[in-house]
Amino acid sequence: MIKLYGFPVSDYYNMVKVALLEKGFQFEEVMVRPGADPAFLAKSPMGKIPCLEVAEGFITETNVILEFIEDSSSDHPLLPADSFQRAKVRELMKSAELYLELVARQLFGGVFFGAPLSDELKQSVGAQLDKGVAALNKLLKFKPYAAGTELTYADIVLYYSATLGGMAVERALGRKLADEIPGLAAWLALMDRNAAVQKANRDRDAALKAMMAG
Numbered sequence: 001m002i003k004l005y006g007f008p009v010s011d012y013y014n015m016v017k018v019a020l021l022e023k024g025f026q027f028e029e030v031m032v033r034p035g036a037d038p039a040f041l042a043k044s045p046m047g048k049i050p051c052l053e054v055a056e057g058f059i060t061e062t063n064v065i066l067e068f069i070e071d072s073s074s075d076h077p078l079l080p081a082d083s084f085q086r087a088k089v090r091e092l093m094k095s096a097e098l099y100l101e102l103v104a105r106q107l108f109g110g111v112f113f114g115a116p117l118s119d120e121l122k123q124s125v126g127a128q129l130d131k132g133v134a135a136l137n138k139l140l141k142f143k144p145y146a147a148g149t150e151l152t153y154a155d156i157v158l159y160y161s162a163t164l165g166g167m168a169v170e171r172a173l174g175r176k177l178a179d180e181i182p183g184l185a186a187w188l189a190l191m192d193r194n195a196a197v198q199k200a201n202r203d204r205d206a207a208l209k210a211m212m213a214g
Contacts, residue, residue, distance in 0.1 A: 002027040005040070006049035008207040011101070011160035012062045013050045014200045018156050019069050021196035023076050063093065066153050078153050089147045092139050092154040096161045099132030104165030107172040117172055126173055133180050142183035144190055151194070159191045 004020065004027050006013035020027050032040055034049050043058045044051040052059045052068070059065050070079055079086045106125050110117030140146055140158075147154045162184065166177040178185040191197055 003030050003053040004028070005030045005032050005043065005051040005053065007031060007033055008200070008203045009211065010049055011164055014204060015062055015156050015160050016050045016052065016065050016069070017200045017203075018159075018194075018196045019066055019078065019153065021199060022078060022151070022156075023069055023073050025069070025073070063097075066093075066156075070153070078151065078156075080148075080150070080152070085148070088139075089152045089154045092136075092147055093157045095132075095135055095139055096154070096158040099128070099135055100158075101161035101165050103128045103132055104161075104168045107168040108164075111168045111171045122173060125169075126175075129169065129173070129175070133177070137181060140181065140183065142187050144187065146187065155187075155191060159188070159197065162188065 002020070002025055004013070004016060006016075006029075008014065008017075008029075008031075017029075030053075032049065032051075035047050037047070040051075041047055043053065044060045046060070048060055050060075050062060050065060052065045054068075054072075059068055070077070079089055103125060106121065107117065109115035110121075141148050143149055145151050145155050146158050162177055169175050169177060178188070192201075
């Protein structure tokens with residue numbers, strides 16, 4: 001049985017979880033927080049989540065796990081057959097991570113955990129976001145999915161980059177990604193109807209509620 005290690009509040013964990021669900025894999029979820037626990041470091045050398053356990057051993061880093069998932073089953077492909085189109089999906093995945101998720105993540109401490117948000121940080125993130133949004137607008141198709149007519153890994157990565165990241169950007173900077181990325185609002189509504197996304201989000205919300213209560 002495949003085991004997915006991590007925590008449902010993590011966007012990267014949910015990217016892998018949705019991919020496993022979409023591909024029809026049977027898997028067990030093992031709740032663990034990132035950190036330096038020696039037992040977990042034996043599985044994930046940097047103590048990062050998600051971590052995937054398969055018969056052969058352990059795999060870390062979200063993009064690597066997603067590639068492994070795709071290579072492990074030809075059922076319900078989430079990458080195009082054409083090599084150029086596969087590269088374009090990967091380009092969009094990486095762009096969403098580098099120029100949206102990681103940019104917005106700089107605001108998470110202030111928005112979600114009460115850390116100070118300096119004007120300098122806000123200005124820096126705003127400038128980075130300007131460039132990132134401009135780049136994404138050149139790559140996104142929304143026909144109706146991010147990379148074209150079929151759901152791909154680009155949709156999964158972008159969804160979990162744009163939702164929590166978008167919330168942080170709106171709260172800290174007063175900017176709505178849907179106002180700056182044409183087609184984003186309709187695409188988010190489409191993704192919200194996806195059964196795998198709904199399952200992951202229900203589990204995320206329950207875990208977040210429990211975390212806040214504790």
